[in-house]
């Protein structure tokens with residue numbers, strides 16, 4: 001297969017998976033089934049036909065509005081589809097047609113759903129994080145980073161945040177980090193191993209402080225305005241899952 005056709009196939013798969021991830025991100029926080037009923041307009045409830053439901057294309061063709069009720073359809077839907085396709089391409093270009101690519105694509109898909117649910121509802125559904133921990137560990141039995149690194153990553157990732165959450169609760173008397181964040185970081189550790197889970201924390205803290213700084217500087221938030229940390233963990237883990245290995249080698253080599 002020519003290289004462009006391979007990439008086009010990856011893009012198509014990414015767009016379709018992204019479309020499914022939208023369904024998951026919308027329905028899981030509402031405790032709805034992700035298989036039935038068929039997709040509907042969230043304003044008027046009309047069932048979408050296949051041509052209302054083509055990734056990105058339908059949204060552009062309908063100029064971001066429902067065909068029937070003309071209510072706006074969030075730009076988050078096509079954005080999730082495009083980002084999913086983009087991340088799948090980066091994974092494919094980095095790891096090639098391998099099982100590792102497949103594992104990283106599954107991992108990235110989970111992270112994209114968690115990013116959206118945490119941003120919109122401040123929820124990191126257990127139905128994703130808990131099986132994610134198991135799947136990540138099982139994959140690591142025969143894929144990088146190997147089961148030892150995965151197990152350490154799982155325990156250190158989850159345990160580290162658990163300690164911070166506990167300390168924060170004792171000092172401030174309120175919950176700063178939820179158990180969802182703890183389970184998410186355990187899942188990240190299970191998939192990526194201890195080195196990349198630490199790198200994820202570095203990325204997440206950096207982008208989190210940056211976003212917090214921007215919010216405070218623009219007067220739209222203060223220190224009490226709780227940014228959902230899970231969204232930053234998801235972004236950090238996506239970076240770690242794609243470009244993490246060379247950065248981790250440099251980063252940990254730097255501190256030896």
Ligand SMILES: [Zn+2]
Nearest residue numbers: 041044066069
């Ligand atoms: Zn409608």
